[in-house]
Amino acid sequence: MYTTPIHPLVFQDGRNRFFIKRDDLLPFSFGGNKVRKALLHFEYVDAHHHTAIVTVGSATSNHCRIVANMAAQRRLPCIIVSPEESEKPAFNRTLTQTLNARVVLKPKDRIDEAVDVELAHLKRLGHNPYYIRLGGHGMLGTEAYARAYNEIVAHEKAERQPFDAIFFADGTGTTHAGLVCGKRQNHRHHHIIGISVLREVDAQCDIVTHSVNEYLDSHDIPPMKAEAVHCIGDYAFGGYGKTDPELYRLIRTVMETDGIALDPVYTAKAFYGMVKEVAKRGWYGKNVLFLHTGGAPIFFDALAAGKLNEEDPT
Numbered sequence: 336m337y338t339t340p341i342h343p344l345v346f347q348d349g350r351n352r353f354f355i356k357r358d359d360l361l362p363f364s365f366g367g368n369k370v371r372k373a374l375l376h377f378e379y380v381d382a383h384h385h386t387a388i389v390t391v392g393s394a395t396s397n398h399c400r401i402v403a404n405m406a407a408q409r410r411l412p413c414i415i416v417s418p419e420e421s422e423k424p425a426f427n428r429t430l431t432q433t434l435n436a437r438v439v440l441k442p443k444d445r446i447d448e449a450v451d452v453e454l455a456h457l458k459r460l461g462h463n464p465y466y467i468r469l470g471g472h473g474m475l476g477t478e479a480y481a482r483a484y485n486e487i488v489a490h491e492k493a494e495r496q497p498f499d500a501i502f503f504a505d506g507t508g509t510t511h512a513g514l515v516c517g518k519r520q521n522h523r524h525h526h527i528i529g530i531s532v533l534r535e536v537d538a539q540c541d542i543v544t545h546s547v548n549e550y551l552d553s554h555d556i557p558p559m560k561a562e563a564v565h566c567i568g569d570y571a572f573g574g575y576g577k578t579d580p581e582l583y584r585l586i587r588t589v590m591e592t593d594g595i596a597l598d599p600v601y602t603a604k605a606f607y608g609m610v611k612e613v614a615k616r617g618w619y620g621k622n623v624l625f626l627h628t629g630g631a632p633i634f635f636d637a638l639a640a641g642k643l644n645e646e647d648p649t
Contacts, residue, residue: 336371336479336482337362339356339358339360339361339486340357340360341354341357341490341624342354342357343355344592344593344595344625345592346588346589346592346593348610348613348614350613350618351618351619351620351621351622351623352621353623353625354622354623354624354625355593355595355625355626355627356483356486356487356624356625356626356627357627358370358483358626358628358629359595359602359627359628359629359630363404363405364400364404364405365397366631367401367628367629367630367631368397368479368480368503368510368626368628368629369397369398369400369401369471369628369629370629371479371480371482371483372398372475372476372479372509373401373402373405373467374405374479375475375476375478376402377405377409379475380465384463385411385464385465386462386463386464387413387414387462387464387465388406388412388414388464388465388467389414389416389457390402390414390415390416390466391415391416391417391446391468391469392415392417392469393417394417394422394423394424394427394428395423395425395427395576395636396427397427397629397630397632398467398471399415399417399427399428399436400427400430400431400434400632402436402471403430403434403436404430406434406436412462413431413436413437414437414439414453415431415436415438416439416446416449416450417438417439417440418441418443418446419440419441419442419443420442420443422440424636425633426632426633426635426639427632427633439453454466469507470506470507470508470509471507471509472507473546476507476510476513476546477546477547478513478550479509479513480509480510480511480512480513480514480517481514481517481520481550482513482517483517483626484513484514484517485517485521487501487517487624488517488523496622497622498623498624499525499618499622499623500525500526500613500621500623500624501514501525501526501527501624501625502529502530502605502606502623502625502626503528503529503605503625503626504529504530504601504602504605504628505530505531505532505543505566505605506532506533506601507533507542508539508543509546510529510626510628511546511564512550513550514527514626515527515547515564516550516554519547519551519559526565528566528567528612529543529566529567530567530604530605530609531566531567532571532575532604532605534568535568536566536568536569539566540564543564543566544559544560544564547559567608570608570611571604572604575600576600578599578642581607582599582604583637583642585597585603586598586634586637587643589603589606590643595627596630596631596634597627598630598631598633598634598636599637599642601628601629601630601633602628602629605625606625609623
């Protein structure tokens, strides 16, 4: 598993110090948190001699791009089941198809049925297929970010500079769950705050809490209550994939100050939420870490559409 750098941002609020952990620099298929998760899934694929991959995700899914790439690396057939309601042109979709993944479009309420059909078809062809849930959700996804939390702790010790809070985009929930589990295992006191980009906050907290307790139970650690999981749903700008001119202005600002690409579906919402929450809480003198979970192809979707033009970001 790779270790990614942590460094201070030029972007600051004048009251606190912002840092960034660059999981967008993970050296495979444009990086991102889905690389950490997929690496563990494909370790399992290799060890158990699976011969085909099925997963789920939308046209803009970073997860699907990376899974398709790891399957192509092994010359394994890869099937992506996608909700047809959310289908739109996207570089992530183009990349998955360039990597020879087959995309199956189905209504949202028939996704599970379609997955079962594809798995059964692959078995009839003589394959030993492996199913990866939406976003790499599950124990392996949680494990990936429990390990990433250990990297954060190691950095703090080496630099003698502890963080007060960690912010990130909260999607399918296992990035969040892994960080919480890592915190529990290391007996640390960070504020771990997920900015939800996918679900209403109560549903998000429930899913993260379930993943946390599933992992803790497997390690003989007492469970956590839902109140200990901090999800914020105030910065989704109307829902998954929905955007706003303010987001595009922020993306442009961070590119100008730090040369770092955020995307309007995941990381820009999380970064925006971090800045707003720090101000809302009246923090002063805090060290705040932003976990960059990737999404470069979605940044280029916005760029190609002219969304980052200062004159008209609508």
